[in-house]
Amino acid sequence: MRSFRCRVCENELFFGNSRCVACGTRLGFSRAERAIVPVDDDGRYVDHHGGRWWVCANVRLSGCTWVTTTQGGTCEACALTRTRPADGDGVGMAQLPAAESAKRHLVVELDSLGLPVVGRDEDPVGGLCFDMLSSVEENVVIGHADGVITIDLAESDDARRERVRVELGEPYRTMLGHLRHEVGHYLQYRLVTEGERLERCRELFGDETADYQAEIDRHYSEGPPEDWEDRYITTYATMHPFEDFAETFAHYLHISDTVDTAAAQGLVTIDPSAFSSFRDLVLGVWVPLSVALNQINRSMGKDDLYPFVIPEPVLDKLDFVASLATQGAGSGV
Secondary structure, three states: OOEEEOOOOOOEEEOOOOEOOOOOOEEEEEOOOOEEEEEOOOOEEEOOOOOEEEEOOOHHHHOOOEEEOOOOOOOHHHHOEEEOOOOOOHHHHHHHHHHHHHHHHHHHHHHHHOOOOOEOOOOOOOOEEEEEEOOOOOOOOOEEEOOEEEEEHHHHOHHHHHHHHHHHOOOOOOHHHHHHHHHHHHHHHHHOOOHHHHHHHHHHHOOOOOOHHHHHHHHHHHOOOOOHHHOOOOOHHHOOHHHHHHHHHHHHHHHHHHHHHHHHOOOOOOOHHHOOOHHHHHHHHHHHHHHHHHHHHHHOOOOOOOOOOOOHHHHHHHHHHHOOOOOOOOOOO
């Protein structure tokens, strides 16, 4: 999460800001420029080429400040949401902004890494879309199927999410973490389909054609293998090769984003893009940085920021998922 500068007064801005607190300028986010831009009282932004953009129509619905080329229209990030709660669902609508904010973070992160975000407008059959569902009146299962990511908006509730985390014995559980995991399923579905890439994926993660339901049943009846810490990043990753891939991909995004943020804030002096492999970045920057961050959290009486250990086989897995990116670490926000 990099900071920006107000183009009017040079005050520091942060991703998601809708107004500069120093000069009062109204703001929008330009996906095309990867920048926070000033907009007028009508929500209009004129770019360097004379192109006209307007703040997303969902600014009041979900707090979206992204700009779009259509006045009164929705932005590219909001267009990815296929389903949301009904207007009369007060609980679901109150939970929607947090989920949409995390989704916008995810989209910018994927853009920065050069990973594809192909919506249903481009690919009606297998394009990416999100069903943001309220579990007020129905059971919602978080998951991915053929490009459709389903999110339970109740996960926006900190108290509920923490209760579930403790019940399941998880070391980490956030809305952004859910989205990173599920988009890992989507990118495996899109990018790991044939040839040497598929063969290498199977070498690292296992045969993804293994019966999924049978593996779920095995996992919940027997638990993870005793030596899981030697080969996996989490116990959930031991369930099935699909889950191992998604968990590893989520950690790739966790690490990439945090290292990039730390570099932008001056917490690390080494340029992340200087590393020739993700493995080297993990060993050279992430491991010492995460230890330091964990110690800082402990000094505040909080749990570790990154409560995970990365064994050697997981370094190989992280290297593989990082290879799916076309632009390396890039310049995220």
